[in-house]
Amino acid sequence: MLLLTTLLLPLAGAVGILIAHRTPDYREAVTLITASLIAVLVVEITSRYMAGEVFAMTLIEPMPGIAIAFEIEALGMLFALVAGLLWLVTSIYAIGYMRSQNEPNQTRFFAAFAVSIAATMGIAFSANLFTLFLFYELLTLATYPLVTHAGTPEAKRGGRVYLGILLGTSIGLFLLGILITWSLTGSVDFQHGGILAGHIDPAWAGLLYALFLFGVGKAAVMPFHRWLPAAMVAPTPVSALLHAVAVVKAGVFTLLKITIYIFGSDFILSNDVTGGLIWVAASTILIASLIAMTKDNLKARLAYSTVSQLSYIVLGAMLASKAGLIGASMHIAMHAFAKITLFFAAGAIYVASHKKLVSELNGLGRAMPITFAAFFIGTLSIIGLPPFGGMWSKWYLGLGAAETAQMSLLAVLMISSLLNIIYLLPIPIRAFFSKPESGQHYTEIAEAPKPILLAMIVTSTACVILFFYPDPFYQLASLAAGGS
Amino acid sequence: MDHISLLLVVIPLITAPIVAVLPRGRLPWAVTLVVTTLCALLAGMQLWTVLHEGVISYELGGWAPPWGIEYRIDAVNAFVALIVASIAAITLPYALLSVEQEIPEEKIPLFYSALLLCLTGLLGITQTGDIFNVFVFLEISSLSSYALISLGKERQALTSAFQYLIMGTIGATFYLIGVGLIYSQTGSLNMQDIATILPGVVHLKTVDTGFAFIMIGIAIKLAMFPLHLWLPNAYTYAPSVVTVFLAATATKVALYVMLRILFIVFPHGFALATPVEELFIVAGIASIIIASIYAIYQEDVKRLLAYSSVAQIGYMVLGIGFASATGVTAALVHMFNHALMKGALFMAVGAIIYRIGACRMDQIHGLGRAMPWTFGAIVIAALSLIGVPGTAGFISKWYLVSAALEQSAWISVAVILFGSLLAVVYMGKLIEALYFKPITETGKEVTEAPLLLLAPMWTLVLANIYFGLDTNLTVGVAETAAATLGVMKP
Amino acid sequence: MDFFIGQYNYWVVIFLMMVGLYTVISRGNLIKKIIGLSIFQVSVFFLYISMGTVEGGAAPIITEGVKLYSNPLPHVLILTAIVVGVATTALALALVIRIKESYGTIEEDEIHKLDHSL
Incomplete structure (x- = not known):
C-alpha cells in the first residue's frame, strides 16, 4: 500500500496543483504538503x-x-530516498525562485514537476x-514541458x-x-544474480550491454550526452532536481539495475562482458571534464561536470566488483547532494545578480557569502575531499578499480579529480578573492530570497553530514552490491 | 440468432435505400446510428459465439457449399468484422455535426445511405467464404467510397475520387481475373473447397498466374507500397467523417482478404514456395521508410496522416511477410490498434477542420491552447502511433519486433525501430505547430470543439490506453486467429 | 499453330485487356480513360464466358436427349460483374460531369495545371 501511495501521491498532487491554479498560495501549499508527505513516506519505507x-x-x-x-530492493530504495528527500528541498527552492523571477505558466511548471517525481518513483x-x-x-515526456518552459526559440531548440x-x-x-x-x-x-547467464553467448553479451549502455540515454554516456547541456535552458530548479538528480540518476540507476539484476555481476566478471566498453565511460569522464573547463556559462560548466560524474557511476557499474558497485550506488546519493547544491547556488546567483557567466563572478562572494560558501562546500564534495560525503563514493570507486587490478582506470579517476579541482574550484575563489571588474565592491547586490538560501543551507549541510554518517546509504548500497 | 452472420450484412444493406429516401433533417443520421450500433452489437455477439462455440458456417439460401455461397466465420473474420462495425458505431455520433457542416443539406440522406452501403460491403467481405462474393462486396464498398470521397468540400475531392476509381477498378478487375483463372482450374469458388482441390493442380502455370493477379488486385486496395498512390489524395480531400471511417476500416479489410487468400485459400505450402514472403518484407520495409519520410514533408495535416497510414500498413505487411504465428498476430493486433489511433487522430483533425475550415500546418499554429481537449487527444494518439509503452501502439510494436527477432531479421528490426523514430519526427512537427507556434489572429477566436465531436474522439483515445494495458481481447483473439489461419512457421 | 489458333479466345482477351489498360494509362482525356476501363473490364467478361464453354456442349437449358451442357456458372458470375461494371462506368461519368463543372475541362494535364492534383 505504502508503495502505491508513493507513486500516486505526486500524481494526486499534480491534479491538486492544476485545480488550485487560480490561487498561487494554495497551489504552493499543495506542492509543499505533497513533497513533505513523500519525504516522510520514503523515510518510513526505508x-x-x-x-x-x-x-x-x-x-x-x-x-x-x-x-x-x-x-522494492536496496538500490531502488536508495534512489527513491534521494529523490524523495531532495524534492522537498527543491520545492522550497523552486517556490522562491519562480516567484522572485515572476515566471509565467507556474501552474504547468509545478504540475509537470510533480508528474516527473511520480515517474521517478516508478522507475x-x-x-x-x-x-x-x-x-x-x-519521465522524458513529463520533463519536456519543463525544459521548454521559457518558450523562447532557444528553449524550443534545446x-x-x-x-x-x-x-x-x-x-x-x-x-x-x-x-x-x-x-x-x-x-x-529483475532477479538477483541476473537472468541472462546461460541464455546468451558471452561473446554477444558485450554487444547487448552496449545496447543498454547507449540506449539508456539518460546516463549521458558520450556520444549521447548532448541532451544534458541542451536541457540547461530550463529554469534552474529543473536543472537542479531533474538534471542533477532525478533524470540523470534515473539513467545511471537503470544501468546499475541492468548490470546487477539482468546481467548479474558474476556473469560480467567471469566473462569480461564490459572489458572494452569500460573505456567509453572512462573517456567520457575525461573528455567531459575537459569540455567543462572551456565553458564560461556557469550552468553549462555544471552540466558537463554532471556528464563526467555520471560516468563515474557507469564506470563503477561496469567494474561489476563489489566495491565498484557500492561506490557507484553511493555516488548516486553523494553526487546528488553536492551537485544540487551547486545548481541551487547558480540559480541564487542568477536571481540576485542576473549573472550567468563564470567570468562575471569576480568579487561577488562578498555580496553573497552564504551562496558562495555553499558552492564551495559542494565543490569540495564533488572533488571528493574529506570531510564531505563525496569522498566515500570516490573511495569505493577507486577501491573497485584497484580490486579488479585496473590500474589505468584508477589513474583516470585520479586525473579526473584533478580536473574537477581545475574547473570548479576557481569559481568560489574568484568570487571571494578577486576584485570586481569595475574595481568597486558590489553594494546593490544582496543574497537571494530566504527560501533559496534555506534550500542551499540544507543541502550543503547534508554534504557534511554524509561524511560522518553515510550509514543508511552505505547499507543500502552494500545490500544492492552484495546481492543478498 | 442462427442468422447473425447474415443479418450483419443484410441490415445495413436494406436500410441503405430507406435512408436515402428519408426526409431531410436528423432522421437519416438517427437511423444510421441505430443500424451501426446494432451491427456493432451483432459483431460482438458473433465474435463471442465463434470464440466459445467454434466456427460458424452459414449456408445462404440453404444451398450447401461448395455450390451455394457459404458464410464461414472463424476468429479471424469475426475479429475484423468487429473492428469495422465498432468503428462505424463510434464514428456515427461524431458524424452528425461534422457532416452537417461539410455536406450540402440536400445530400445528407444520400451521404448516410452511401455510408451504410460502404459498411455493407466491408462487412460482407469479412463474412463471406466465397471468393467471387468477395469481389461483389469489394465493389459495393469501393463504389460507395468513391461517391463518399467525391463529396469533399474542395474540388480536388472530385479528381481524387476519380483517380481512386480508376485505380480501384483496375485492382478489382485484376482480382476478378485471378478468381476466373483459379476457377478454371479448380471448378470451385468456395475458399475451403479450393484449398482442398488446389494441391492437386499447383503445378499448373494458370494457378500461379491467378494467384499473382489476385495478390496485385488486393495490394492496390490495401495501398501496399508502391501501389499506394491513390490513398493520400483520397484521404486528404474526403469529408472528415469519411476519412475517419475509411482510414480505420477499408485498408484493414483489404489486409484481411490478403491474409485469407495467403493462408487459407492457397495452402501455405504453395504460398510460401513462391517468393511472396520476401516481396512482402521488401514492400513493408520500403513503405515504412519511404512513406514516413514523405509524411515528414507534408504541409497538409490530413495528408501527413495519410502518408503515415501508408507507413503503418507497411508494418502490417511486414508482419504478414514473416509468415510466422507471432508475425501474423502482430499484423492483426496492429490492424486493430492502428484503427484506434488513426481513428482518433483523424477525428481530432476533423474537429480542427470543424472549427477553422482547413488543416494546413500554417493555419493551425497555436491552436493546441485554444482546443486543449482536441490537442490532448492528438498527443496521446501520437504517442500510441510512436509506440510509447502504456499505449496500444507499443503492444503492436512489441509483437512485431518479437516476430522479427525470432527469425533474426535484423534489418527488419532496425527498420521497425527507425520507423518509430520517423513517427516521432512527423508527429512532433504537428504537435509543435499546434502548441509552440504563436497563435494566429484568426486562431484567437477559436474555441474547443463541441462535445459531440470530443466524446467519440476520446472514446478512441482512452481505448488506445486501455488496449495498451489490457491485451486479452486484442492479442488473445489475434493469437487464436493466427492459429486458425494455420500459419506453419513457429 | 495450335498454340495460336486453338486458343484464339485467350488471344482476343489478352489483346482487349492490353488495349484497355493502355488507353487508361496513356490517354489524358477522362472520358477516354473511362472507355479504356470499360474495354479492360469487358475483356475479363470474355475470359469468363469463353471459359465456360464445353466443347460440343449445348446451351445449359435442360432438353430431352442432350447429355453435354456448357458450364452456366461463369455466365451467371459475369452477369453480376457486368452490373458492377455498368455501375462503375455510371459513377465515373457522373464524376466527370462534376469535374467538368468545377474545372471547365476534362483533360488531365489541364486539371493538373489548375491545382496540381490527379
Whole structure:
C-alpha cells in the first residue's frame, strides 16, 4: 500500500496543483504538503525495508509474462530516498525562485514537476524492465514541458535536442535491448544474480550491454550526452532536481539495475562482458571534464561536470566488483547532494545578480557569502575531499578499480579529480578573492530570497553530514552490491 | 440468432435505400446510428459465439457449399468484422455535426445511405467464404467510397475520387481475373473447397498466374507500397467523417482478404514456395521508410496522416511477410490498434477542420491552447502511433519486433525501430505547430470543439490506453486467429 | 499453330485487356480513360464466358436427349460483374460531369495545371 501511495501521491498532487491554479498560495501549499508527505513516506519505507519488510505488487499484466509490477530492493530504495528527500528541498527552492523571477505558466511548471517525481518513483520501484521502460519514457515526456518552459526559440531548440536524443536512444537501442533480452530468456524481471547467464553467448553479451549502455540515454554516456547541456535552458530548479538528480540518476540507476539484476555481476566478471566498453565511460569522464573547463556559462560548466560524474557511476557499474558497485550506488546519493547544491547556488546567483557567466563572478562572494560558501562546500564534495560525503563514493570507486587490478582506470579517476579541482574550484575563489571588474565592491547586490538560501543551507549541510554518517546509504548500497 | 452472420450484412444493406429516401433533417443520421450500433452489437455477439462455440458456417439460401455461397466465420473474420462495425458505431455520433457542416443539406440522406452501403460491403467481405462474393462486396464498398470521397468540400475531392476509381477498378478487375483463372482450374469458388482441390493442380502455370493477379488486385486496395498512390489524395480531400471511417476500416479489410487468400485459400505450402514472403518484407520495409519520410514533408495535416497510414500498413505487411504465428498476430493486433489511433487522430483533425475550415500546418499554429481537449487527444494518439509503452501502439510494436527477432531479421528490426523514430519526427512537427507556434489572429477566436465531436474522439483515445494495458481481447483473439489461419512457421 | 489458333479466345482477351489498360494509362482525356476501363473490364467478361464453354456442349437449358451442357456458372458470375461494371462506368461519368463543372475541362494535364492534383 505504502508503495502505491508513493507513486500516486505526486500524481494526486499534480491534479491538486492544476485545480488550485487560480490561487498561487494554495497551489504552493499543495506542492509543499505533497513533497513533505513523500519525504516522510520514503523515510518510513526505508526504515521498514531495512527492518525486513517486503514490498512487492503487480498492478496489471498487459502481456503474458510482462507485467506492470513494483518491488522494492536496496538500490531502488536508495534512489527513491534521494529523490524523495531532495524534492522537498527543491520545492522550497523552486517556490522562491519562480516567484522572485515572476515566471509565467507556474501552474504547468509545478504540475509537470510533480508528474516527473511520480515517474521517478516508478522507475525506482519497478520490478521489471518493462515497467522501468514505461516510467522512463513518462519521465522524458513529463520533463519536456519543463525544459521548454521559457518558450523562447532557444528553449524550443534545446527541447528538440532533449526529446530527440532521449526518445531516439530509448526507442532505437534500449527497447531493442529489452526485446532481445525477452526473446533470449522469456523474462524481463529483475532477479538477483541476473537472468541472462546461460541464455546468451558471452561473446554477444558485450554487444547487448552496449545496447543498454547507449540506449539508456539518460546516463549521458558520450556520444549521447548532448541532451544534458541542451536541457540547461530550463529554469534552474529543473536543472537542479531533474538534471542533477532525478533524470540523470534515473539513467545511471537503470544501468546499475541492468548490470546487477539482468546481467548479474558474476556473469560480467567471469566473462569480461564490459572489458572494452569500460573505456567509453572512462573517456567520457575525461573528455567531459575537459569540455567543462572551456565553458564560461556557469550552468553549462555544471552540466558537463554532471556528464563526467555520471560516468563515474557507469564506470563503477561496469567494474561489476563489489566495491565498484557500492561506490557507484553511493555516488548516486553523494553526487546528488553536492551537485544540487551547486545548481541551487547558480540559480541564487542568477536571481540576485542576473549573472550567468563564470567570468562575471569576480568579487561577488562578498555580496553573497552564504551562496558562495555553499558552492564551495559542494565543490569540495564533488572533488571528493574529506570531510564531505563525496569522498566515500570516490573511495569505493577507486577501491573497485584497484580490486579488479585496473590500474589505468584508477589513474583516470585520479586525473579526473584533478580536473574537477581545475574547473570548479576557481569559481568560489574568484568570487571571494578577486576584485570586481569595475574595481568597486558590489553594494546593490544582496543574497537571494530566504527560501533559496534555506534550500542551499540544507543541502550543503547534508554534504557534511554524509561524511560522518553515510550509514543508511552505505547499507543500502552494500545490500544492492552484495546481492543478498 | 442462427442468422447473425447474415443479418450483419443484410441490415445495413436494406436500410441503405430507406435512408436515402428519408426526409431531410436528423432522421437519416438517427437511423444510421441505430443500424451501426446494432451491427456493432451483432459483431460482438458473433465474435463471442465463434470464440466459445467454434466456427460458424452459414449456408445462404440453404444451398450447401461448395455450390451455394457459404458464410464461414472463424476468429479471424469475426475479429475484423468487429473492428469495422465498432468503428462505424463510434464514428456515427461524431458524424452528425461534422457532416452537417461539410455536406450540402440536400445530400445528407444520400451521404448516410452511401455510408451504410460502404459498411455493407466491408462487412460482407469479412463474412463471406466465397471468393467471387468477395469481389461483389469489394465493389459495393469501393463504389460507395468513391461517391463518399467525391463529396469533399474542395474540388480536388472530385479528381481524387476519380483517380481512386480508376485505380480501384483496375485492382478489382485484376482480382476478378485471378478468381476466373483459379476457377478454371479448380471448378470451385468456395475458399475451403479450393484449398482442398488446389494441391492437386499447383503445378499448373494458370494457378500461379491467378494467384499473382489476385495478390496485385488486393495490394492496390490495401495501398501496399508502391501501389499506394491513390490513398493520400483520397484521404486528404474526403469529408472528415469519411476519412475517419475509411482510414480505420477499408485498408484493414483489404489486409484481411490478403491474409485469407495467403493462408487459407492457397495452402501455405504453395504460398510460401513462391517468393511472396520476401516481396512482402521488401514492400513493408520500403513503405515504412519511404512513406514516413514523405509524411515528414507534408504541409497538409490530413495528408501527413495519410502518408503515415501508408507507413503503418507497411508494418502490417511486414508482419504478414514473416509468415510466422507471432508475425501474423502482430499484423492483426496492429490492424486493430492502428484503427484506434488513426481513428482518433483523424477525428481530432476533423474537429480542427470543424472549427477553422482547413488543416494546413500554417493555419493551425497555436491552436493546441485554444482546443486543449482536441490537442490532448492528438498527443496521446501520437504517442500510441510512436509506440510509447502504456499505449496500444507499443503492444503492436512489441509483437512485431518479437516476430522479427525470432527469425533474426535484423534489418527488419532496425527498420521497425527507425520507423518509430520517423513517427516521432512527423508527429512532433504537428504537435509543435499546434502548441509552440504563436497563435494566429484568426486562431484567437477559436474555441474547443463541441462535445459531440470530443466524446467519440476520446472514446478512441482512452481505448488506445486501455488496449495498451489490457491485451486479452486484442492479442488473445489475434493469437487464436493466427492459429486458425494455420500459419506453419513457429 | 495450335498454340495460336486453338486458343484464339485467350488471344482476343489478352489483346482487349492490353488495349484497355493502355488507353487508361496513356490517354489524358477522362472520358477516354473511362472507355479504356470499360474495354479492360469487358475483356475479363470474355475470359469468363469463353471459359465456360464445353466443347460440343449445348446451351445449359435442360432438353430431352442432350447429355453435354456448357458450364452456366461463369455466365451467371459475369452477369453480376457486368452490373458492377455498368455501375462503375455510371459513377465515373457522373464524376466527370462534376469535374467538368468545377474545372471547365476534362483533360488531365489541364486539371493538373489548375491545382496540381490527379
